Amino acid sequence: MSRDPTIESTRVDEDDDVEENLRPRNFDAFVGQNAIKENLQVMAESARKRGASLDHVLLSGPPGLGKTSMAHILAEEMQVDIHVTSGPAMEKPGDLAGILTSLGDNELLFIDECHRMNTVVEENLYPAMEDYYFDIMIGEGAHAQSMKLTLPPFTLVGATTRSGLLSAPMRDRFGYVARLDYYDEQQLKSIVERSARILGIGITDDGAHEIARRSRGTPRIANRLLNRVRDYAVVDEIELIDADLADHALERLEVDEAGFDYLDRLYLDALVVKFDGGPAGLDTLASSIGEEKNTIEEVVEPYLLQEGFIQRTPRGRIATASAFQHLGVPFKPSQNSLL
Numbered sequence: 151m152s153r154d155p156t157i158e159s160t161r162v163d164e165d166d167d168v169e170e171n172l173r174p175r176n177f178d179a180f181v182g183q184n185a186i187k188e189n190l191q192v193m194a195e196s197a198r199k200r201g202a203s204l205d206h207v208l209l210s211g212p213p214g215l216g217k218t219s220m221a222h223i224l225a226e227e228m229q230v231d232i233h234v235t236s237g238p239a240m241e242k243p244g245d246l247a248g249i250l251t252s253l254g255d256n257e258l259l260f261i262d263e264c265h266r267m268n269t270v271v272e273e274n275l276y277p278a279m280e281d282y283y284f285d286i287m288i289g290e291g292a293h294a295q296s297m298k299l300t301l302p303p304f305t306l307v308g309a310t311t312r313s314g315l316l317s318a319p320m321r322d323r324f325g326y327v328a329r330l331d332y333y334d335e336q337q338l339k340s341i342v343e344r345s346a347r348i349l350g351i352g353i354t355d356d357g358a359h360e361i362a363r364r365s366r367g368t369p370r371i372a373n374r375l376l377n378r379v380r381d382y383a384v385v386d387e388i389e390l391i392d393a394d395l396a397d398h399a400l401e402r403l404e405v406d407e408a409g410f411d412y413l414d415r416l417y418l419d420a421l422v423v424k425f426d427g428g429p430a431g432l433d434t435l436a437s438s439i440g441e442e443k444n445t446i447e448e449v450v451e452p453y454l455l456q457e458g459f460i461q462r463t464p465r466g467r468i469a470t471a472s473a474f475q476h477l478g479v480p481f482k483p484s485q486n487s488l489l
């Protein structure tokens with residue numbers, strides 16, 4: 151499905167570098183998520199004072215909310231190295247063994263997309279998380295022998311966009327589960343202002359607010375939109391981004407008044423118009439707009455749910471009055487009385 155790749159979570163090379171530059175390096179620079187920050191800071195300080203490893207931490211939430219940044223900040227707080235891998239990157243237990251045996255005392259192992267781990271690899275991770283050992287098989291067939299490999303104490307930091315897909319034994323082994331929320335306008339505004347400062351972009355208070363308001367509650371999107379709006383400013387030789395310029399640029403980028411992008415609108419349009427407000431099942435919706443179910447559940451729906459544009463019911467998704475209103479379609483409550 152054609153969606154402007156620069157404003158979603160799909161990675162774009164040039165924006166990747168920018169994103170790296172803009173990554174907050176410590177908790178002070180990390181805006182929002184205050185309760186989580188406080189808990190992690192206490193945990194980290196206590197662990198450091200005891201000379202122990204930090205408890206395993208699970209960071210869950212939609213793409214672009216700061217999970218990777220937070221993992222790096224934790225390593226910084228603990229003053230230890232961080233080793234980075236992802237669920238799908240570890241195909242067999244040997245891959246995991248290789249990574250685990252490279253860890254030093256109290257170091258961090260960051261596993262991104264940990265809900266997408268192969269089951270056998272995942273089962274091998276349990277004893278490592280719980281008792282710091284790894285069962286390794288030596289030899290083959292009848293001569294195969296299992297050997298216990300002792301590991302140093304370490305911290306697993308897992309990140310997932312779908313905590314619901316994590317197995318219960320896996321989830322239970324994390325000492326702290328942090329669920330990152332979408333950011334409010336004020337927080338996004340300070341992120342836009344911080345990014346503009348770092349990138350040397352002139353922006354007014356209103357300009358920053360306009361971008362913040364239309365960033366889908368997501369810092370990564372706020373930064374991407376700031377970059378795109380800056381492009382318009384550069385081309386038009388405008389030195390200061392104000393609300394008018396931001397609005398004009400965002401309209402051209404097909405980011406609407408509510409901050410919804412092309413795919414959000416495609417989804418809402420299908421649910422409201424094609425399916426009369428629902429209820430419609432995920433499979434039906436996905437095939438009707440030609441988008442992956444995964445993307446819909448991971449990226450599209452969480453924000454629409456949180457903003458009250460859709461609801462999930464046992465019979466399927468339904469559109470709320472706000473969704474009808476947003477599309478300029480008269481709301482007929484009877485459509486939803488099937489509930």
Ligand SMILES: Nc1ncnc2c1ncn2[C@@H]1O[C@H](COP(=O)(O)OP(=O)(O)O)[C@@H](O)[C@H]1O
Binds near residue numbers: 181
């Ligand atoms: N709380 C925050 N404060 C400031 N910038 C943030 C924050 N969270 C995310 N960002 C910005 O968004 C970008 C994406 O964040 P990232 O940690 O990669 O998200 P995730 O891993 O959850 O997809 C970061 O590079 C950073 O620029």
Ligand SMILES: [Mg+2]
Binds near residue numbers: 219262309
């Ligand atoms: Mg990440």
